[in-house]
Amino acid sequence: MxxxxxxxxxxxxxxxxxxxxxxxxxxxxxxxxxxxxxxxxxxxxxxxxxxxxxxxxxxxxxxxxxxxxxxxxxxxxxxxxxxxxxxxxxxxxxxxxxxxxxxxxxxxxxxxxxxxxxxxxxxxxxxxxxxxxxxxxxxxxxxxxxxxxxxxxxxxxxxxxxxxxxxxxxxxxxxxxxxxxxxxxxxxxAPETRFDPRSDRSAKWNRGAYLVQALGHCGACHTPRGPAYEERGLNDGDPLYLTGGTNDHWFAPNLTGDPNSGLGRLSADDIAAFLKHGHGGGLLAFGSMVEVVEDSGQYMNDDDLQAIATYLKTLPPREKSGHVDTDPARNAATVEVLRTGSVEYPGAGIYNAFCARCHRADGQGEAGKYPRLAGNPIVVAPHAASLVRLLIEGSRSADTIDGPQPHRMPSFVGKLSDTEIARVLTFIRHAWGNEAQPVAPREVTQMRSTLHR
Structure with a gap:
């Protein structure tokens, strides 16, 4: 020492x-x-x-x-x-x-x-x-x-x-x-070190790394924690840094370059827009991330937003999870099932009745209003906790100074049973080319009990 x-x-x-x-x-x-x-x-x-x-x-x-x-x-x-x-x-x-x-x-x-x-x-x-x-x-x-x-x-x-x-x-x-x-x-x-800029990186990259690792403390939510509640990585030299973490029953997603459950398919501009307004690349902030956008992200200047995005886009894919098949035929097959019901697909009818109006039959949502579910990193994340909590509690989009008008997603407690919530989430995690683990009814029951809903 x-x-x-x-x-x-x-x-x-x-x-x-x-x-x-x-x-x-x-x-x-x-x-x-x-x-x-x-x-x-x-x-x-x-x-x-x-x-x-x-x-x-x-x-x-x-x-x-x-x-x-x-x-x-x-x-x-x-x-x-x-x-x-x-x-x-x-x-x-x-x-x-x-x-x-x-x-x-x-x-x-x-x-x-x-x-x-x-x-x-x-x-x-x-x-x-x-x-x-x-x-x-x-x-x-x-x-x-x-x-x-x-x-x-x-x-x-x-x-x-x-x-x-x-x-x-x-x-x-x-x-x-x-x-x-x-x-x-x-x-x-707990380390006792200052941020050390890397001489082999640009000033913009170093600014972004400093904001993410220090002031932004992004790892506090987006890095898994160990048995002593310690972050299992504090900078990009640690293999688990920013690979996703669960906090207060929300799963904060992978921020590395994983093209499926991470940021690999988002551009730097998508990331900057998401931080500024809670909307970017067809994704939408929800849960505790809404307050981060409202209290912090919307006030960042453009240079700092771009610096953060630049840094995040250089993180290599780690802790890969799920898969997104971008073949248009996979999306078309889901649309056909929802349109005709020709194939028995558990959860499809629930999606049609409660979700399709906003998120659309093709899973693409509506820009500035409703997020896409097709290829959404949180949909194919290894843990479905955020999706389960979202359907139980509902949420709202960010209310920012010059961003899109906020919208609210309702709670489905009282409308859907635990089994029905599990089925529609399993459908979403397997539709339009998404490939992720199914959701069991007991996961919904446990979350509802934890949240006292």
């Missing part, structure tokens, strides 16, 4: 200058307002304002609001204060409550020094030595650059409104309530 100790010492050196800068921000702004505006004062005030603005953008990239705001801001019926915490997050060990990260000195992080802030974000250790649960993606945030960390601190201290509201305390059952044990977890599974 010699390298880790050196890294922490270096961060403390950087912290001294950053803390002095951050503490001076309010005084700088007051002085600029009260005194005649000289060039030096104006430049300093502009620099402080720019630092806070940059931090605000980085907080969007990191989707801090997604976990630390109890409801999407600005939406009815009663928006919760931004960053005030209180969002319950499911984990295999129990419910973890997101903390208040506004600059309120009593219930938030208002008394955090820069060093406190940086240690919590990068190392998962709050003031007083309190260990944070790995629901906080500090294994990814350890890669955030010092400049970006300074900007984030400036924003949360001077660009966020303090909210004097306590967040519910996390109370996990024994032995998971023993936070001291997390020191062992951190030692084994």
């Amino acid at each position: 010699v390298f880790g100790l050196r890294a922490k010492s270096l961060r403390r050196c950087f912290a001294c200058g950053a803390l002095a800068c951050a503490v001076a921000l309010p005084a700088i702004c007051r002085a600029a307002a009260a005194a005649p505006v000289t060039a030096d004062v104006a430049d300093t005030a502009d620099t402080a304002t720019a630092l806070v603005a940059r931090g605000a953008y980085l907080a969007k990239l990191a989707d801090c609001a997604g976990c630390h705001t109890n409801a999407p801001t600005g939406r009815p019926p009663k928006p919760s204060p931004p960053f005030a915490g209180g969002l319950p997050m499911g984990s295999p060990f129990g419910t973890i409550w997101a903390s208040n990260i506004t600059p309120d000195p009593g219930f938030g992080i208002g008394r955090y020094s820069y060093e406190d802030f940086e240690r919590a974000v990068r190392d998962g250790i709050a003031p007083g030595g309190k260990r944070l649960y790995p629901a906080m993606p500090f294994p990814s945030f350890s890669k955030i650059s010092d400049d970006d960390m300074h900007a984030l601190y400036a924003y949360f201290m001077h660009g966020v409104k303090p909210v004097a509201v306590p967040a519910p305390k996390t109370k996990l059952p024994f032995p998971f309530n023993q936070r001291w044990a997390l020191a062992v977890w951190d030692e084994v599974f």
